[in-house]
Amino acid sequence: MAVSPKKKLEMELSEAFIKLQRDLIGRGPQETRTYIVHDMVIARFKGVLTVEEKHLVENENGRKLVKQMRQVLREMYSKEFEEIVERCTGCKVLSSHSDISTKMGERIEVFVVDKDLERSLESKG
Template identity: 75%
Template sequence: MVGSKKKLEAEISSAFIKFQRELLGRGPQEAKTYIVEDMVITRFKGVLTTEEKHLVNHDTGRRLVKKMRQVLREMYSSDFEKIVEDLTNCKVLSSHSDISTKMGERIEVFIVDKNLEKSVDD
């Protein structure tokens, strides 16, 4: 058993916030992680910087922000996956990410090699 599901979800959220603060100088205002079967899903709220909030009001700026965030995610995808692997003791098989410039939110989905939800206590 890995331990409590809620505790593990909170640990993953905290680790992601810490990593992003170290990487970008600021992190999301809020992060919430959900473990669902073989998926670890994290929803980040308040991810846009002040500059990005201005840029997303213009079509070119919105595309630029999405592209920049996509490039950053690709550059650091192994770091994000390592956080999940270290905390869950599972192998990450794949990961996916998207940002909503409209809501200022980002979602991360990690597919792991076993049903993690069955390995944790409610």
């Protein structure tokens, strides 16, 4: 069975995000899923906490520290993540947003692009 253009692009984005994180941080998430929904690219990274971070998040001060550190890192590398989205989709990223759940050990990235990417991919399929 052929993979739809949308699913193919979602897999390509996931692989590029994993590679970037491995190059920058030395490790990637345990699982990455990317979804294209209208004009958004949503990436969900599971298993992102290091062993040290897992110990830190056991108390409130540690949770705050991990969230702050991850936010600083995200700001440092947001341009690289946005470039992946632009290169893979051919769309301009208008804004991007990120948050980490220290409870679940996962991170979400949302990229808003300049067109309804989902619709344009469905018309190709």
